[in-house]
Amino acid sequence: MEGRTAKHFKELTFFFIFLTLFLKPSYSYSQPGWLKEGDYAVYRFKHAYACNRSLVWGDSGWELMDLGEGYYRWEILKLEGNLATLKVTLSTGNGTKTVEVVINTETMDLVEDGKVWGKAWLWIDMTTLPAASNVNTAERNITLVASWLNETVKNPTVSRVHSMSKEGNLPLIKTGLGLIDLVVTVSANTNVTSLKLGNVIHGPVEGGIHLFWDYEAQCGLLVSGLYVDDILTQKFGVYYFEEMAKVGEVSYWMYLEDTNVDIGISKEGTDIVVLLKIYYPYILLGILAALLIITLVRSWRRTVV
DSSP: OHHHHHHHHHHHHHHHHHHHHHHOOOOOOOTTTTOOTTOEEEEEEEEEEEEEEEEEETTTEEEEEEEEEEEEEEEEEEEETTEEEEEEEEEETTEEEEEEEEEETTTOEEEETTEEEEEOOSBOOTTTSSOOTTOSEEEOOOEEESOSSSSOEEOOEEEOSEETTTTSOOOOEEETTEEEOEEEEEEEEOSOOEEEETTEEEOOOTTOOEEEEEEETTTOBEEEEEOOOHIIIIISOEEEEOOOOOTTSOOOSEEEEEESSOOSEETTEEOHHHHHHHHHHHHHHHHHHHHHHHHHHHHHHHHHO
């Protein structure tokens, strides 16, 4: 009887090990497999700030002008090889402007007349950019923003895929489509220490203002953060945004309000499959423990009888 119990237990153990390996989430995707003509994303912000280039104050301070609230939107008009033509719109209380830019979908270089003029990290390649899974962060020799208040922001640290709630003990990231837990975070320090927003002075910030933003871990789409790129700075003249986070939330200047890219969630809430991928180890352990207890109890009853 004991041999039969041990046999059943081994069978259950092997079954759940196989199930765990089968359900293990994968974050390796082609660069980028979801990208196609017609894809778009819209990011909402509270206040955008333009730079008054004639007003530079202090050793590293800049005076910025409030343009009001609005949205930042991109859409793929044409996709040829690794080059995509984007229609990019910035809408603020000061008006709406639209430009077309060409971006290299692998390097995120912005290209014009065959020359690279900037970067726009609207998504990342999940197969190459994140650090190895057993490393918290790794420094990457890449440029994030070519021109941000007279400096180049480069050599950022890139996190592995991590859980906002379980590892950071933070609320899930809010988007217009639902809540996101698994993300990759890109961050970098700058040499800008002070900003003057109207009559309000922001800073001085020791070590420089810190830029960082988060990407959804399934497809690598930007979802929120203290984000800026060279389309914003060089085409729209926008360099800064008002903080939108409430107490206890992760800081962000803008957040993903809408997209037609499948990021595993819906406006009704988090997809049940995503939840299962996140919490399946705990679910499986609970089921295995329950089955083990049932098996042992039944074996004990047969022995007693």
